[in-house]
Amino acid sequence: MAVAQPTPTPGLDCRKAWAETLEGLAATDERIVVVVNDSVGSSNLGGFQTKFPDRTVNVGIAEQNMVGVAAGLANGGRIPFVSAASCFLSARALEQIKADVAYAGFNVKLVGQSSGIAYGELGATHHSIEDFAWIRALGPITLIAPCDAWETAEAVKWAAAHDGPVYLRLSRMKVPTLDLPGRAFTPGKAELQRAGSDVTIIANGTTVHLAMEAAEALAEESVSARVLNMHTITPLDTNAVIAAARETGAIVTVEEALDRGGLGGAVAECTSATYPVPVQRVGFPGFMPTGSIASLFEEFGLSREGIVSAARIAVRRKGA
Amino acid sequence: MTHALKTDNSDALIRDKALWMRQQAMKMVYAKQLGHLGGDFSAIDVLATLYFGVLRYDPARPDWAERDRFVMSKGHATGALYTALCAAGYFPQDWLDTYMEHHSKLNGHPNRQYLPGVETNTGPLGHGFPVAVGIAIAGQINGADYRTYVLTGDGEQQEGSNWEAAMTAGHRKLKNLTLIVDRNRLQQGARTEVTNGLDPLDEKYRAFGWDVVEVDGHDYAQLLDTLGAPLGTRDKPLCVIANTVKGKGVSFMEDQAKWHHGVPNAEQFAQAMKELV
Numbered sequence: 004m005a006v007a008q009p010t011p012t013p014g015l016d017c018r019k020a021w022a023e024t025l026e027g028l029a030a031t032d033e034r035i036v037v038v039v040n041d042s043v044g045s046s047n048l049g050g051f052q053t054k055f056p057d058r059t060v061n062v063g064i065a066e067q068n069m070v071g072v073a074a075g076l077a078n079g080g081r082i083p084f085v086s087a088a089s090c091f092l093s094a095r096a097l098e099q100i101k102a103d104v105a106y107a108g109f110n111v112k113l114v115g116q117s118s119g120i121a122y123g124e125l126g127a128t129h130h131s132i133e134d135f136a137w138i139r140a141l142g143p144i145t146l147i148a149p150c151d152a153w154e155t156a157e158a159v160k161w162a163a164a165h166d167g168p169v170y171l172r173l174s175r176m177k178v179p180t181l182d183l184p185g186r187a188f189t190p191g192k193a194e195l196q197r198a199g200s201d202v203t204i205i206a207n208g209t210t211v212h213l214a215m216e217a218a219e220a221l222a223e224e225s226v227s228a229r230v231l232n233m234h235t236i237t238p239l240d241t242n243a244v245i246a247a248a249r250e251t252g253a254i255v256t257v258e259e260a261l262d263r264g265g266l267g268g269a270v271a272e273c274t275s276a277t278y279p280v281p282v283q284r285v286g287f288p289g290f291m292p293t294g295s296i297a298s299l300f301e302e303f304g305l306s307r308e309g310i311v312s313a314a315r316i317a318v319r320r321k322g323a
Numbered sequence: 324m325t326h327a328l329k330t331d332n333s334d335a336l337i338r339d340k341a342l343w344m345r346q347q348a349m350k351m352v353y354a355k356q357l358g359h360l361g362g363d364f365s366a367i368d369v370l371a372t373l374y375f376g377v378l379r380y381d382p383a384r385p386d387w388a389e390r391d392r393f394v395m396s397k398g399h400a401t402g403a404l405y406t407a408l409c410a411a412g413y414f415p416q417d418w419l420d421t422y423m424e425h426h427s428k429l430n431g432h433p434n435r436q437y438l439p440g441v442e443t444n445t446g447p448l449g450h451g452f453p454v455a456v457g458i459a460i461a462g463q464i465n466g467a468d469y470r471t472y473v474l475t476g477d478g479e480q481q482e483g484s485n486w487e488a489a490m491t492a493g494h495r496k497l498k499n500l501t502l503i504v505d506r507n508r509l510q511q512g513a514r515t516e517v518t519n520g521l522d523p524l525d526e527k528y529r530a531f532g533w534d535v536v537e538v539d540g541h542d543y544a545q546l547l548d549t550l551g552a553p554l555g556t557r558d559k560p561l562c563v564i565a566n567t568v569k570g571k572g573v574s575f576m577e578d579q580a581k582w583h584h585g586v587p588n589a590e591q592f593a594q595a596m597k598e599l600v
Contacts, residue, residue, distance in 0.1 A: 063490070067483070067487055071450060071452070071453025071457060072453050072491065074457060075457020075458040075459070076457045076458075079465065079467070080388055081461050099484075102446065102447055103443065103444070106434070108436050
């Protein structure tokens with residue numbers, strides 16, 4: 004069955020882009036169902052539920068069952084999108100994601116909502132900063148963190164059409180839609196956001212626009228920073244990483260996640276095995292205190308200044 | 324060919340198949356000195372009944388959308404599952420000789436990407452039941468007429484994910500779903516009722532919105548009657564508590580926790596094969 008390709012509406016936030024794109028796809032592909040853990044509202048799926056009540060499977064607050072049921076729906080010929088807060092989806096159901104989805108190879112789409120520190124004030128139980136590391140450890144799952152509303156819509160469309168397990172790590176943060184001419188979303192292929200030759204900033208998700216701001220600030224110091232939007236962690240675009248290492252000699256990684264095991268870990272593994280260069284990882288060190296998104300981003304260096312500082316260190320370490 | 328449902332000869336056919344499955348499982352585990360014979364032998368009569376008197380399937384088309392599904396949630400009982408799938412025609416008998424060998428398709432726990440006829444990967448307990456619920460929901464949404472069967476161990480019922488699945492199935496009135504609990508009353512370390520008691524299991528399932536039937540899990544006539552019911556005869560999911568004997572069919576293995584993953588020595592193997600006739 005052909006999969007619809009609805010055009011994303013400009014200026015949508017990521018949650019709207021996710022929900023409206025999925026509704027558009029579901030209108031033309033009846034295999035699509037959603038599986039939720041009492042998360043219709045928090046996933047912005049009220050519209051989907053109204054339009055497709057029989058295709059909204061709400062198992063209640065039961066994440067292990069939610070992922071197992073999704074695998075069974077795939078066995079029965081459906082394309083399930085499991086949508087739940089990323090902290091509960093990735094952690095509570097990790098063995099189901101491992102055994103029932105990744106290892107069994109079912110065509111299940113896992114959608115981690117409100118990832119990272121979107122629930123800043125709610126504390127570390129509700130932060131989802133470990134999800135990159137945990138899901139990345141389960142090889143066969145394509146792991147994507149879109150950076151804006153446009154890319155969120157593209158990733159949802161691609162996931163629906165792709166035959167295999169996918170984890171979409173979405174955010175509820177409002178981020179600017181990046182404006183590039185002729186933009187195309189290709190999973191596993193980094194998007195060059197800005198050319199540069201002295202250092203490469205590799206970011207994904209909510210931090211790409213911060214990386215762009217940092218690159219502009221660095222230009223004022225006559226540091227030429229390349230910016231790569233590494234929306235796909237698995238499979239990693241190793242060619243882009245190696246080219247960045249070879250051509251710019253220093254790398255900064257930025258992610259709204261734990262500073263190990265995720266994007267930074269993947270890049271460091273790649274460079275250490277191929278073309279070792281300094282890699283400075285910007286991310287969170289561990290269980291996070293309570294705070295607003297803005298205050299926590301600021302404190303832990305997910306900011307223009309924090310990324311600039313990491314880039315200066317990376318450049319200084321060249322040849323050291 | 325597509326296997327048909329119960330016939331006048333089902334009882335004798337199932338008896339023959341179950342004996343063959345026990346013999347083959349005993350040989351596989353003896354040869355490899357690895358396996359879970361106790362739980363294989365408690366479940367084999369249920370599996371033989373399903374594959375030779377109940378399920379609608381076609382081994383030449385393992386992906387046939389309208390097939391009845393059987394999910395082996397107690398994935399460690401590969402001696403039962405692999406011999407059943409082999410007997411059902413999903414793969415040739417010489418594959419059984421590779422049981423748990425280096426890179427064998429007959430993994431220590433079943434993998435659907437290695438073997439045709441395996442509906443989902445199991446091994447960690449409490450996984451197959453939620454997947455079976457998902458299969459049944461797909462059937463409900465699709466208006467399909469296939470039936471879904473899932474077998475769990477009784478000790479396995481201690482995993483909380485089963486109760487999440489039971490709640491969903493009861494809530495959604497999944498009349499196309501049958502759960503079979505292999506109630507041999509032994510888990511790896513001790514009796515279930517000593518470890519973390521399950522009784523009254525029937526009342527638990529009734530309270531979760533299920534029909535419940537208790538059967539002798541080694542009585543083919545009872546199993547055929549209970550498991551063979553066509554769609555449309557109930558309006559709830561069905562829990563079949565199959566009272567079984569761990570290690571059934573080999574005198575020294577019966578009702579012994581140590582035969583959960585015990586393996587026979589040469590003398591025990593000879594004795595067992597003498598009894599399995």
